[in-house]
Amino acid sequence: MRSHAQAVVIGGGLIGCSILYHLTKLGWSDVVLLERSELTSGSTWHAAANIHGLHDSTNISLLQHYTMALYKELEVETGQGCGIFQPGSLYLAQTEAREHQLRLQEAKARRYKMNFYEIGRDEAERLHPLVNFDGIRCIMYEPEGGNVDPSGVTMAYAAGARRRGAEIHRFTPVTGTEAQADGSWIVRTPKGDIRTRWVVNAAGLWGREVAAMAGLELPLMPTEHQYFVTETIAEIAALDRRLPSVADRDGEYYLRQEGLGLLIGAYERDMRFWAEDGTPLGFGHELFPDDLERIEENMMRAIDRVPVVGTAGIKRVINGPMIWSPDSAVLFGPVPEMTNYFCCNGIIPGFSQSGGMGKLAAEWMIEGEPSLDMFGWDMARFGHWANKAFTKARVQDQYSHRFKIHFPNEERAAGRPVRTRPAYEKQKAMGAVFGLNFGWEHPLWFSAEGEPKEETIGFTRQNWWAPVGREARMLRESAGIIDISNFAKYAVKGAGASDWLNALFANRMPTGVGRSCLTPLIGKRGGIAGDFTVTKLGDDEFMIFGSGMAERYHQRFFNAVPLPDDTTFTSLTERLCAFNIAGPKSRELLMRLTNDDLSNENFSFMRSRRMRVAGVEVIALRVSFTGDLGWELYCDAERQVALYDALLEAGADLGAGPVGSRALASLRIEKGYGSWSREYSPEYWPQECALDRLIKLDKDAFLNKAPYQEIAGKLPRQKLVMISIDATDADATGGEPIFLRDGTPIGQVSSGAYGYTVGMSLALCYIKAEMAKPGNKVSVAILGRAHDAVILERPPFDPAGERLRM
Numbered sequence: 001m002r003s004h005a006q007a008v009v010i011g012g013g014l015i016g017c018s019i020l021y022h023l024t025k026l027g028w029s030d031v032v033l034l035e036r037s038e039l040t041s042g043s044t045w046h047a048a049a050n051i052h053g054l055h056d057s058t059n060i061s062l063l064q065h066y067t068m069a070l071y072k073e074l075e076v077e078t079g080q081g082c083g084i085f086q087p088g089s090l091y092l093a094q095t096e097a098r099e100h101q102l103r104l105q106e107a108k109a110r111r112y113k114m115n116f117y118e119i120g121r122d123e124a125e126r127l128h129p130l131v132n133f134d135g136i137r138c139i140m141y142e143p144e145g146g147n148v149d150p151s152g153v154t155m156a157y158a159a160g161a162r163r164r165g166a167e168i169h170r171f172t173p174v175t176g177t178e179a180q181a182d183g184s185w186i187v188r189t190p191k192g193d194i195r196t197r198w199v200v201n202a203a204g205l206w207g208r209e210v211a212a213m214a215g216l217e218l219p220l221m222p223t224e225h226q227y228f229v230t231e232t233i234a235e236i237a238a239l240d241r242r243l244p245s246v247a248d249r250d251g252e253y254y255l256r257q258e259g260l261g262l263l264i265g266a267y268e269r270d271m272r273f274w275a276e277d278g279t280p281l282g283f284g285h286e287l288f289p290d291d292l293e294r295i296e297e298n299m300m301r302a303i304d305r306v307p308v309v310g311t312a313g314i315k316r317v318i319n320g321p322m323i324w325s326p327d328s329a330v331l332f333g334p335v336p337e338m339t340n341y342f343c344c345n346g347i348i349p350g351f352s353q354s355g356g357m358g359k360l361a362a363e364w365m366i367e368g369e370p371s372l373d374m375f376g377w378d379m380a381r382f383g384h385w386a387n388k389a390f391t392k393a394r395v396q397d398q399y400s401h402r403f404k405i406h407f408p409n410e411e412r413a414a415g416r417p418v419r420t421r422p423a424y425e426k427q428k429a430m431g432a433v434f435g436l437n438f439g440w441e442h443p444l445w446f447s448a449e450g451e452p453k454e455e456t457i458g459f460t461r462q463n464w465w466a467p468v469g470r471e472a473r474m475l476r477e478s479a480g481i482i483d484i485s486n487f488a489k490y491a492v493k494g495a496g497a498s499d500w501l502n503a504l505f506a507n508r509m510p511t512g513v514g515r516s517c518l519t520p521l522i523g524k525r526g527g528i529a530g531d532f533t534v535t536k537l538g539d540d541e542f543m544i545f546g547s548g549m550a551e552r553y554h555q556r557f558f559n560a561v562p563l564p565d566d567t568t569f570t571s572l573t574e575r576l577c578a579f580n581i582a583g584p585k586s587r588e589l590l591m592r593l594t595n596d597d598l599s600n601e602n603f604s605f606m607r608s609r610r611m612r613v614a615g616v617e618v619i620a621l622r623v624s625f626t627g628d629l630g631w632e633l634y635c636d637a638e639r640q641v642a643l644y645d646a647l648l649e650a651g652a653d654l655g656a657g658p659v660g661s662r663a664l665a666s667l668r669i670e671k672g673y674g675s676w677s678r679e680y681s682p683e684y685w686p687q688e689c690a691l692d693r694l695i696k697l698d699k700d701a702f703l704n705k706a707p708y709q710e711i712a713g714k715l716p717r718q719k720l721v722m723i724s725i726d727a728t729d730a731d732a733t734g735g736e737p738i739f740l741r742d743g744t745p746i747g748q749v750s751s752g753a754y755g756y757t758v759g760m761s762l763a764l765c766y767i768k769a770e771m772a773k774p775g776n777k778v779s780v781a782i783l784g785r786a787h788d789a790v791i792l793e794r795p796p797f798d799p800a801g802e803r804l805r806m
Helices: 014-025 058-078 096-111 121-127 150-163 204-213 292-305 307-311 350-367 388-400 424-429 465-477 497-504 551-559 586-591 637-654 661-671 705-712
Strands: 004-010 031-034 089-093 117-119 138-142 167-169 176-179 185-189 192-201 221-230 245-248 253-258 261-266 314-324 331-334 341-345 432-437 440-446 480-483 488-494 516-522 528-538 541-546 567-571 576-582 608-613 616-621 630-636 657-659 718-725 737-740 745-755 760-768 777-782 785-791
Touching: 004 014, 004 185, 014 031, 014 150, 014 341, 014 350, 031 150, 058 096, 058 150, 058 350, 089 096, 096 117, 096 138, 096 737, 096 745, 096 777, 117 121, 121 138, 150 167, 150 350, 176 204, 192 204, 192 350, 204 314, 204 341, 221 253, 221 292, 221 388, 245 292, 253 292, 261 292, 261 307, 292 307, 314 388, 331 350, 341 350, 424 432, 424 440, 424 637, 440 465, 440 657, 440 661, 465 480, 465 657, 465 661, 480 637, 480 661, 488 497, 497 541, 497 567, 516 705, 528 551, 528 608, 528 616, 576 586, 576 637, 586 630, 586 637, 608 637, 616 637, 630 637, 637 657, 661 745, 661 760, 718 745, 718 777
Parallel strands: 004 031, 004 192, 031 167, 089 245, 192 341, 480 657
Antiparallel strands: 089 138, 117 138, 176 185, 185 192, 221 261, 221 314, 245 253, 253 261, 331 341, 432 440, 480 576, 488 541, 488 567, 516 528, 528 541, 576 630, 608 616, 616 630, 718 760, 718 785, 737 745, 737 777, 745 760, 777 785
C-alpha cells in the first residue's frame, strides 16, 4: 500500500468509486481508495438504481444527463458491464400542480436539447399497456430513462480508476484521520498509514463516523427504505421488449420492470429511522425485516394504476438503509473550517447523479472550483445550527414527502424554529409569516387585519401576493422597516486591515473614514464568487456586509488570503442585528430619533458613521437594497427590540410599517439589483452582469486576479437583462427558460417577481449576448407555457437613480 497519495477516498461504494475514477480522469494517478469491507457494501448494493435526467434544478439536470451518458462510455472503456436498461420513463401528472412542474421541466429540456417531451394517451398505452391512465392530466416521456446494475456500475468505476493508476484496498478500515500543520493529512489503517494532500469522505452510511475522526459533525440521519419485486407476470413475459418505468409521483411510489416482474418502491408517511446514534461498524450486506404494512397505502395506489400488481406474487422484499441530509441533497465540497477535507455524503438518487458528483468533486480538488455552480449541494449551506434534532425533523419531512413538489418560495416548517433573534416573538405577534435563512427565522411578510395568517403554496400567485404588494407600496410611498439581520457581518481591524481587504477583493477599498464601496469577490475561474459592501469606520477598522446564507461558503475565500499578524477578522453575524429603513419618508422617520444631521450634504449616499438612534448605538450606512432612499442600521442583538419599537412608533403616523423579505425581493427586482446565488455566481463572468466596472486591474494582486485577467478581454457569452412579462396569474421565480418567439432557446430567468409599484411582472435573466438587445421580444416558459415578454432598456423604477441620492 502506498505511503503517500494526492488523495485518499474513504468508502468503496458507488460515489467513492466515481470520485476515484474522475480524479484519475483529470490526471491524478497517485490516488487511493480505502474500503472497510467489500466494494458496494452499505447502501449501494441493494439500491433500486433507477436513472433519470430531469430535475427541478437546471444544473442537476445537466449532471444527471452526463451521468446517464457516462455509463455506456464506462462499459466501452473498461469492458465491465453496467447492466444498463433504458426502455424509457413515463412521468404522470394527476394534479394541476404536477402538470405545471412537468411542463416546466419539458421547457427546460427543450432549452438544453434534452430528450423529454409530452406524449398522448394512445402512445403511452402502446409503450406501457399495463398502466391505467384514467385521471392523468398529462404524460411526459423520457426515452433514456431506466435503470442500471448497482454492482456493475461501481465495479466499472473501480476498473477505470485502476487502469489509470489508482489503488483500491478492500478490507482496510480507516481508524483515524489526522490533520498536519502543512495542510496535509495522515490517514491511519491497520495496514499502514498514508500521508495525503486530500481526504475524501465518501463513506456512505458511515459518513458520520468518518467525519467524527476529524472532529467534524455532519447533519445526516439514516432511515429504512423498502421496495419489493414481484414474481413473473404473464403479460410481461409475453412481451418482446422491456417496459418503461413509471414515475407517478402524485401516487407516492415508483415502479419499473425487474426481470419478468415489476419492482415497486415507496416513501411512506409512516417512516422509520435507523441507527440514530451511529451506524454499526459491522453492518454491511444485511437487510432489515420486511414491513410491507407500512407501505400498504402506497402499494394500493400502485395497484390502482397498474392492476396486475394486485394479482402478482411477491418474489422478494428489500428493506435496507439509506442516509439523508436535512434537505435530501448531498453534503458536498471542502469543509470550510478545514484544509483539504472533502465531503460527499447523504446521496439519495445516487445512480442518476454519481458521474456528475465525481466529475465536480475532481474539478474542485484539482482545479480549485467546480465548473458548475452547485451551492444547493454545497455542505456550507448548513452550519453548526443544523443539530441532531433539526436534522431528524427535516429528514422525516423529506422522506415522508419525497415526491412532494418543491414549490417556488415554499417554506417547510419541520425542525423550526432553530435560530431566532430577540425581535422574533414581537414580529410573530405582529403577524409575521417566517422563512428560514441559514437557520434563522426571518419575516417573509406581515399579515394585517383581514389578511391570511398562513401562506398557501403553488406555482401561481398565492394568498400572500396581495399583502406583499401592500408592503411594497407602503415603502415606495412612505417608508418601510425591513429586518435585514440575516446579512453576514464581519469586522476587520488592525494595521494590516486595508492591505488584507485589497488583497481579497477586486475593487479598491475605501481610504476615507465613513466611505463605502461595493466589490465583487472573484472565483477560481474568474467568475463572481460573491458581492459585498465594505465600509471604513476608523483608521484601521472596516466592516464587510454580504450574503448571510453564504457566510460559511465565503469562509473558504477569506481563508485563502493570509491575515496579517497585526489584524483581526471577526464574524459579527450572530452578535449584530439590523434594520433597513427605506422609502421617501425614511429620512423624516429617522430624524425623529437622532440628533445627527441626516441631510444629503452631511450624510450622502454610500457613506457610513456611528450614531445613536432612539438612544441605541448603531452603525449606519446610507444604502438600501430596495433602490430607494434609505439607511441600514446595525446594533447589538440585545438592543434589537428597543430599536425596532422606536422605529415602528416613529413611523406610525407617517404611514410606515414593517416590511418582509418578499417585498424586498420585488423592490430590488424593480430596480434591477442582482442577488448572490441568483444573478451573481461563479458561473457568470463579471462583464456578463455589469460588475466588471467594480474591478480594478490597476491595483496590486487580489484573490484570483489572474483567472479574471484571462477572461476579462473576452466578449460576454450572455448578458444580465430585465424583461417585462405578459403574465396575469403567475410570475417567473427563477429557472424558467427563455426562447425567441420562434422557439429558439436563448437563456433563462435568474430571479422574478411582480413589481407592485410599477405594475409589471418582471424578471432578471441571462440571455445570449447577441440576443440581449432592448426591445427584443422573447417568450418565457412560466408554468411551462409560453408567455410573451420584452427586454427592457432600463429598470422601470427610478432608472436614473435619483431616489437613492435625494
